[in-house]
Amino acid sequence: MALSTLDICKLAPVIPVIVVEQLSDAQPLAQALVKGGLPALEITLRTPCALDAIRAMSEVEGGVVGAGTLLTPKDVKAAKAAGAKFGVSPGITEALVKAAQDEGLPLLPGAATASEVMFLLEQGYSTLKFFPAEAAGGIPMLKSWFGPLPAASFCPTGGITLQTAPQYLALPNVLCVGGSWLAPKDLMARHDWAGIETLAAQAAALK
Secondary structure, X not given: OOOOHHHHHOOOOEEXXXXXXXXXXXXXXXXXXXXXXXXXXXXXXXXXXXXXXXHHHOOOOOOEEEEEOOOXXXXXXXXXXXXXXXXXXXXXXHHHHHHHHHHOOOEEOEEOOHHHHHHHHHOOOOEEEEXXXXXXXXXXXXXXXXXXXXXXXXXXXOOOOOOOHHHHHOOOOEOOEEEOOOOOHHHHHHOOHHHHHHHHHHHHOOO
């Protein structure tokens, strides 16, 4: 049975947002993050090997691998074909909504304004990505939305750190946060999978 985006956002307090430059890094990275307690992984479609990385990571036991930076219907089709269990977009268009529905791909769509949140609620989406979180108003914005838009729940992503994540997670309309600090370039370059597992464990322990 396919997990909904709500189910996926409840798996752990942080969804790692990952850029995979080398395909050979994909599986050991996924293993380290999952072992550290973060099963939901967002692989951004920003590198030539991203779709192959999704295929490789999908073989890691316990992982729920999704595709990020979905911009077009073509991206949605490619992500689903690569084995992505969910998709994430920085914003939303009607074409993207239709493509995700046609492909049966659970979508975590991005919103940065009240109008976008209202549009997505109309489309049947109540689990949303708030992006770019810090640049778009951060915690004060989410607090302001909770009163008039209580049906929407969020995964804020963009500029969030291990230090600021707990303040987001304390909000009643936040399910989890997206974090790009889980696979830093220096640890990736050294293939320090144990170090990445430690970062994942710290993130998994957040409340």
